[in-house]
Amino acid sequence: MESANRLIEYRCLNCGTGYPVDPFPYTCKDCGQNLDAIFDYSRIGSLWTKADLAADPDRSIWRYLPLLPVQSPPEIRSIQVGGTPLVEAPQLTGDYDIKRLFIKDDTRNPSGSLKDRASEVGLQHAAELGHDILVAASTGNAAASLAALAAFYGKQAIILAPASAPIAKLTQILQYGAILCPVDGTYDDAFDLAGIVAEEYGWYSRSTGINPVLTEGKKTVALEIAEQLNWVVPDKIFVPVGDGCIISGVYKGFYDLKELGWIDRLPEIIAVQASGSAAVVNVLAGGGNLESVVADTVADSIAVDFPRDGLKALRAVRNTGGFGIAVTDDEILWAQKELSEKSGIFAEPAAAAAVAGFVKARHSNQVSDNDTVILLVTGSGLKDITAAQRMLAVPAAVKPEINAFRQFYSEIRKTGLGV
Ligand SMILES: Cc1ncc(COP(=O)(O)O)c(C=O)c1O
Ligand SMILES: [Zn+2]
Numbered sequence: 001m002e003s004a005n006r007l008i009e010y011r012c013l014n015c016g017t018g019y020p021v022d023p024f025p026y027t028c029k030d031c032g033q034n035l036d037a038i039f040d041y042s043r044i045g046s047l048w049t050k051a052d053l054a055a056d057p058d059r060s061i062w063r064y065l066p067l068l069p070v071q072s073p074p075e076i077r078s079i080q081v082g083g084t085p086l087v088e089a090p091q092l093t094g095d096y097d098i099k100r101l102f103i104k105d106d107t108r109n110p111s112g113s114l115k116d117r118a119s120e121v122g123l124q125h126a127a128e129l130g131h132d133i134l135v136a137a138s139t140g141n142a143a144a145s146l147a148a149l150a151a152f153y154g155k156q157a158i159i160l161a162p163a164s165a166p167i168a169k170l171t172q173i174l175q176y177g178a179i180l181c182p183v184d185g186t187y188d189d190a191f192d193l194a195g196i197v198a199e200e201y202g203w204y205s206r207s208t209g210i211n212p213v214l215t216e217g218k219k220t221v222a223l224e225i226a227e228q229l230n231w232v233v234p235d236k237i238f239v240p241v242g243d244g245c246i247i248s249g250v251y252k253g254f255y256d257l258k259e260l261g262w263i264d265r266l267p268e269i270i271a272v273q274a275s276g277s278a279a280v281v282n283v284l285a286g287g288g289n290l291e292s293v294v295a296d297t298v299a300d301s302i303a304v305d306f307p308r309d310g311l312k313a314l315r316a317v318r319n320t321g322g323f324g325i326a327v328t329d330d331e332i333l334w335a336q337k338e339l340s341e342k343s344g345i346f347a348e349p350a351a352a353a354a355v356a357g358f359v360k361a362r363h364s365n366q367v368s369d370n371d372t373v374i375l376l377v378t379g380s381g382l383k384d385i386t387a388a389q390r391m392l393a394v395p396a397a398v399k400p401e402i403n404a405f406r407q408f409y410s411e412i413r414k415t416g417l418g419v
Contacts, residue, residue, distance in 0.1 A: 006044055007069050010035040010212055013311060021069075024129060026210050034312055035212040036252070037069045041259040050262060053227065059083035061117055061220040067256050069216050070124045079152045081120040082220050084108045086228040086374075091342040096362050100372040102234070104225055105345055107380035110152075111172065113301075113348075114221060114246060114378040115145035119206065121217030122146070123153050126204035132156060136206040137194035139187045139242065139301045140169030141379050146206050147178035158203065160190040166300055166384040186295070188305045209243035209308025218246050222253025225374060226263055234267045235371040236322070238354040238361075240378055241271045241280050242302035244313025250376065251316030267374070268322040271313060272357030274299045275326040279306060280313045284324030290314075298329040298387050301350035301379060323366065327356035335359055336381065337391045346381030346388070354378070 009018040010025055014033035019025040027034060048066045056063045061082035062073035086102050093101040109116035119142070126134050135158040136146050143159040150157035159173050163182035173180045183190040191207060198205035208214055226233065233254070239247040250269060257263045273281045274297035279290055290310040295303040307313060317324060327335070329349075336352035338359070339345055347355065354375045361367045381388050395412075398404040 006039055006066055008038045008040050011038050012036075013315065024125075026205060026212075034210060034309060036312075037212050037216050039067065039256065039259075041256070045260050050231070061120060061217070061224075064220055064223045067216075067219075067223065068121055069213050070121060071128055074124055074127075074153065077120075079110050079149065081109055081116045081149070082224060084221075084224070086225060087343065087345065089343040092339075095342065096359070096367075098362070098367060098369060098371050098373060102372075102374050103339070103343055103345055104221060104374055104376050106221060106376065106378050107345065107347065107351070109145075111141075111145040111148035111176075112380035112383055113141040113145055114218065114376075115142040115208075116149060117220050118142065118208065118214035118217035118245070118249075119145040119149045122204070122206045122211065122214055123149055123155060125213045126155070126206075127153070129204065131204035133158065133201070133203045134206045135160070135194055135198050135201070135203040136208075137161070137187065137191040138208070139303060140165040140173075141301055141383070142206070142208050143178070143180075144169050144172035144176070144383075147173045147176035150178065151176040157206075158197070160194045160197070162187050162190055164300075166386065168383045168385070172383075186305060187303065191308065207308075208245045215245055215249045215252055215309070215312070218249025219251075219253030219256065220249075221246075221376065222250045223257065226254065226257050231257075231263055233263050233265050234374045236268045236270055236367060237374040237376060238270045238272055238358045239376045240299070240302050240350050240353040240357075241273050241313055242277070242304040242307065242350065244271075244280055244307040244309035244316075246376070246378060247271055247316045248309050248312035251312070251320065254320075266320045269316045269320045270322045270357060270361065271317050271324040272353045273324070273326050274302055274332065274353060275328050277303050277305075278324075278326040279304070280310055280317075281324035281326045283310075283314060284317055297332075297349075298390075299332055299349035299353050300384065301348065302353060323361075325357045325361055325366075327353055327360055331356040331360065333387065333391050336388060339375075339377070340381070345377055347377045348379040348381050348383045349387045351376075351378040352381075
């Protein structure tokens with residue numbers, strides 16, 4: 001199936017102006033807003049069935065090629081982006097007393113975050129347009145992801161990230177051989193600079209929040225969830241929101257499947273933000289237009305002043321009957337520990353925000369007993385162990401003697417730590 005036949009155009013979600021697929025438009029030339037990839041669902045549906053998908057041995061995101069805005073998959077794709085497990089979490093299900101609870105564990109991607117889905121499709125799209133150099137502004141994960149996959153595909157990544165990003169993420173970027181330009185400013189400053197750089201040097205822009213191809217990559221997480229649940233749509237899905245690109249991708253994935261007639265409804269999509277960086281939740285709660293905030297949160301990946309994909313994020317929540325919820329840093333760090341202790345999954349603070357949002361919503365009866373819930377865990381806790389360490393302390397060393405251990409163990413049992 002040629003992409004030219006599957007992908008009709010890119011269309012502005014604000015003013016509706018349509019753009020041909022080639023030359024690739026990043027944003028609307030009329031109003032500057034973001035674009036949607038518009039597919040020909042009847043054509044796709046006539047050529048691709050659930051049975052075809054079930055027979056496909058490829059576990060990566062490329063099993064969904066007919067719904068992706070590129071011509072073909074990379075020839076060698078064994079690094080495997082996607083195909084992450086949907087982990088049922090019985091302890092959390094029991095403790096929070098709902099019908100079923102699943103963690104979509106996207107820490108299991110090559111660079112440890114969901115962003116690999118976008119980088120993978122972005123790199124292939126860039127290759128099809130003849131680009132060997134890609135530039136990205138990032139709070140850290142998109143950059144680490146682009147760096148990793150650019151290394152795999154033999155391309156050059158240029159990264160602009162806030163100098164304050166967690167050291168593990170900056171290390172990842174350099175380790176994979178990308179050029180890192182730490183920016184003395186916020187993520188928003190890095191974003192603006194990356195736009196100018198991409199323009200001046202003619203590089204492919206993998207900056208989240210403007211490039212519609214990246215939303216299409218991220219939507220594969222929703223396609224996987226639906227397939228893993230055998231096309232039975234969950235009731236609610238909690239998504240951490242920074243720029244709003246991931247949540248837009250989640251919406252687009254379920255939207256595509258509904259248009260194809262593979263699912264019969266959309267799940268409620270819930271936007272979770274840190275209360276120190278809650279531009280989207282503020283609009284959902286109070287109406288009005290998106291307004292910039294001064295982001296301040298431990299969850300660095302969702303520390304965003306102005307969400308570049310804010311309109312798409314609002315649409316995702318409003319069109320699915322979802323809601324927005326803000327969580328404090330304390331709630332995020334508590335949820336990070338709760339998730340690890342009750343599911344064996346170590347999430348970074350931004351990803352743990354989804355868990356915190358769920359806990360808060362359950363306590364306020366915004367989640368009902370009969371709900372099947374998905375928590376989207378978008379990035380690994382190993383990317384920012386300093387944050388997790390706020391909730392724990394490594395015990396003092398003991399002598400390598402049994403008496404020392406007895407003493408240690410009886411202390412631990414008294415204080416309750418570790419048992
Ligand atoms: C781990 C993680 N979670 C959530 C987000 C938020 O995604 P978005 O900015 O698309 O809303 C990011 C973005 O950097 C991330 O890295
Ligand atoms: Zn427009």
